[in-house]
Amino acid sequence: MMTWIKLALRNLFRNRRRSLFTILAIGLGFAAVNTLGGFTEYIFTNLKEGYIYTQGNGHLSIFKAGFLKEGKLDPTRYLLDEAEVTTIQTVLTHYPEILVVAPQLHISGLLSNGKVSTIFVAAGRVPSAVHTINSRARGMMGRIQLFDGKPLEDDVIYGVGLSKGLAEQLKLGLGSDPVAMAPTVSGQINALDAQVFQLFDSPVEALEDKFMLVPLKFAQNLYDTSSVDRLTVLLRDDGLTEPMRAQLAEDLAAQGLKLDIKTWNELSTFYTKVKQMFDVIFLVTFLIVFTIVVMSVVNTVSMAIMERTREIGTLRALGFKRRGIVGLFATESMLLGVFGSLLGTLLTLLIWFGVVLLEPTWVPPQITRRVPLEIYLVPDYMLYSVLLLIVLSLAAASLPARKAARMQIVGALGHT
Numbered sequence: 001m002m003t004w005i006k007l008a009l010r011n012l013f014r015n016r017r018r019s020l021f022t023i024l025a026i027g028l029g030f031a032a033v034n035t036l037g038g039f040t041e042y043i044f045t046n047l048k049e050g051y052i053y054t055q056g057n058g059h060l061s062i063f064k065a066g067f068l069k070e071g072k073l074d075p076t077r078y079l080l081d082e083a084e085v086t087t088i089q090t091v092l093t094h095y096p097e098i099l100v101v102a103p104q105l106h107i108s109g110l111l112s113n114g115k116v117s118t119i120f121v122a123a124g125r126v127p128s129a130v131h132t133i134n135s136r137a138r139g140m141m142g143r144i145q146l147f148d149g150k151p152l153e154d155d156v157i158y159g160v161g162l163s164k165g166l167a168e169q170l171k172l173g174l175g176s177d178p179v180a181m182a183p184t185v186s187g188q189i190n191a192l193d194a195q196v197f198q199l200f201d202s203p204v205e206a207l208e209d210k211f212m213l214v215p216l217k218f219a220q221n222l223y224d225t226s227s228v229d230r231l232t233v234l235l236r237d238d239g240l241t242e243p244m245r246a247q248l249a250e251d252l253a254a255q256g257l258k259l260d261i262k263t264w265n266e267l268s269t270f271y272t273k274v275k276q277m278f279d280v281i282f283l284v285t286f287l288i289v290f291t292i293v294v295m296s297v298v299n300t301v302s303m304a305i306m307e308r309t310r311e312i313g314t315l316r317a318l319g320f321k322r323r324g325i326v327g328l329f330a331t332e333s334m335l336l337g338v339f340g341s342l343l344g345t346l347l348t349l350l351i352w353f354g355v356v357l358l359e360p361t362w363v364p365p366q367i368t369r370r371v372p373l374e375i376y377l378v379p380d381y382m383l384y385s386v387l388l389l390i391v392l393s394l395a396a397a398s399l400p401a402r403k404a405a406r407m408q409i410v411g412a413l414g415h416t
Contacts, residue, residue, distance in 0.1 A: 015303075018300055019300065019336065021296070022296045022299075022300045022340070023340045023343055024340075024343070025292050025296040025340070026297075026339075026340025026344065027339075027341070027343030027347055029292050029344070029389070030289075030341055030343070030344020030347070030385050030386075030389060031344045031348045031351065032285060032289060033282075033289050033381075033385055034344070034348045034378070034381050034382055034385055035351050035375060036285050037282065037378055037381040038348075038375040038376040038377060038381070039375055040281075040282060042373075042376045043274065043278065043364070044271075044274075044275060045376070047271045048238075048265075048271060049137050050203075051264055052133075052234075052238075052264050053134055053136050053137035053138075054134060054137050054144075054146065056125060056129075056232070057232060057267065057268075058100065058102070058133060058233050058234040058235075059233060059234060059235045059238065059240075059241045059244075059263065059264050060232075060233040060241065060244065060261055060262070061230050061232055061233070061261070061267060062080075062088060062231040062233065062248075062252075062259055063260045064078045064079065064084075064229075064260070065258040065260050068260060068262070071229070076185045078229065079105075079225065079227035079229055080103075080227055080228050081227045084257060085228060087255055088101075088252060088257065089101055089231075091248070091251050091252055091255060095244070095247075095248075096236075097235055097240050098233055098234070098235060098244070099136070099234045100129055100132050100133055100234035101231055101234075102125060102126050102129035102130065102133070102232040102233075102234075103126065103230070103231050104125050104228055105124040105216060105220055105225075105228045106121065106122065106123050106229055106230075107122050107214075107223055108120065108121045108122070108182065109180055109182025109222065110181045110182070111166070111179070111180050111181075112170075112178060112181065113176070114179070118166070118169055118170060118209075120166060120210050120211070120212050121207060121210050121212070122160075122180075122211070122213065122214045123211075123212075123213055124214050124215065124217075124218060124219025124220065125213070125214075125215070125216055125232075126216050127151065127152040127153055127154050127215055129232075131151065132234075133232075136234065144369065144371055146200055146201065146369065147161060147198040147199060147200035148174070148199045148200070149174045149196070149198030150197050150198060151197070151198070152197055152214075152215055153197075153215070154215065154217075157215045157217040157218045157221065158192070158218065159194075159197040159215065160194045160195070160197060160213065160214045160218065161196070161197060161198040161213035161214075162178075162196055162211075162212055163200060163207065163208050163210070163211040164199050164200065164201055165202065165208035165210075166208075166210055167199050169209050172196055173196065173199075174196055174198070175195065175196060176196045178194050178196065179192070179193055179194065180192050180194055182222050182223065184223055185223055185224060185225045185227075186224065188224070190221075190222055190223070190224055192218065194214070216228070233248075241263050242263065245261050248261055249261050293340075293389060293392050293393065293396070294392060294395075295396075297333055297337075297397055298396045300336065301332070329397050330394055330397055330398070333393040333394055333397030334390055334394055337389045337390035337391075337393030338390060341386040344385070344389075345382060348382065349377075352375050352377055355373065355375045356374075360373045361373060
């Protein structure tokens with residue numbers, strides 16, 4: 001085998017320029033694919049971390065059956081009462097994989113500054129539970145604070161957070177005292193005084209001028225109910241999401257409860273759409289790289305065969321079998337793939353190091369603050385890229401190499 005490799009190396013160095021350009025094409029393709037792969041991994045990871053931890057949505061959400069469909073028109077019919085919540089929480093306490101179980105009640109109504117009013121929608125949550133979920137965020141999402149002001153508190157139920165668009169519309173600032181009004185579950189109008197503790201950017205652009213965050217007790221008092229519309233469940237590990245969903249569905253059904261359990265990615269349509277978009281971009285980039293690599297290797301091997309026709313004839317006359325000729329050119333192609341992959345790995349590491357050194361920032365989707373732009377190193381992507389490029393190099397060389405092996409000895413020796 002070493003003899004084959006030595007012969008292949010000598011043949012590659014015969015035409016250094018052509019071999020160099022082929023290796024450069026493979027290396028740049030490798031770096032392009034892995035840089036894009038590292039960027040998409042950064043996007044996916046932080047969108048996921050943002051939805052699960054920063055926004056406090058957890059891995060699983062438990063609703064009364066029908067809430068997500070019919071509940072939009074009449075949400076009060078699909079609330080979970082205290083007895084149902086207690087039963088669910090009792091079942092969930094048997095699982096050490098569950099870290100947090102947080103009830104929520106989403107409400108809507110009118111918010112007034114004393115002069116004018118506008119529609120609001122609000123998420124009523126337990127602030128301490130949300131803080132626990134937030135604290136589990138890693139990476140970029142664990143380092144940024146997405147609101148101005150101070151955190152909401154369990155004991156101060158009148159302290160609320162407003163989206164900046166809503167605050168601007170009503171000319172409210174930190175410390176302002178708006179009034180929230182909404183119909184109770186029994187149909188009567190209720191009103192509560194509030195105080196603006198924080199201002200934030202809404203995670204959904206369409207709600208920028210409507211969204212509020214309020215303590216769960218505030219939402220329940222405004223609706224005059226002790227019920228909730230969902231329970232948010234945070235797990236110890238992301239990989240447990242699907243197994244725990246199946247197990248909880250079985251255990252809760254055994255208690256006679258009719259519930260829907262949704263995973264975080266089923267509820268985060270934005271994440272799903274962004275992932276689908278980047279998957280298409282990644283596929284198109286890969287196809288471009290695939291074409292460049294194949295054409296470069298085919299061109300290099302074909303030119304080598306044309307220039308070395310008499311050499312091939314001589315080798316065949318000395319007793320080289322056809323598979324030996326194919327093996328020689330296959331080894332050369334494999335070395336092109338190996339050297340190109342090594343160069344691509346080096347370029348990928350240089351790009352990664354440059355991003356770390358320069359610390360660029362940008363404003364990503366659903367976040368209006370500048371955050372660090374990162375490129376992740378994904379060992380699996382790099383390993384698969386090395387193997388794939390070597391296989392592509394071998395496959396690209398197979399056709400011209402077989403053509404060379406089928407040459408007639410006399411004709412090859414007389415080639416000029």
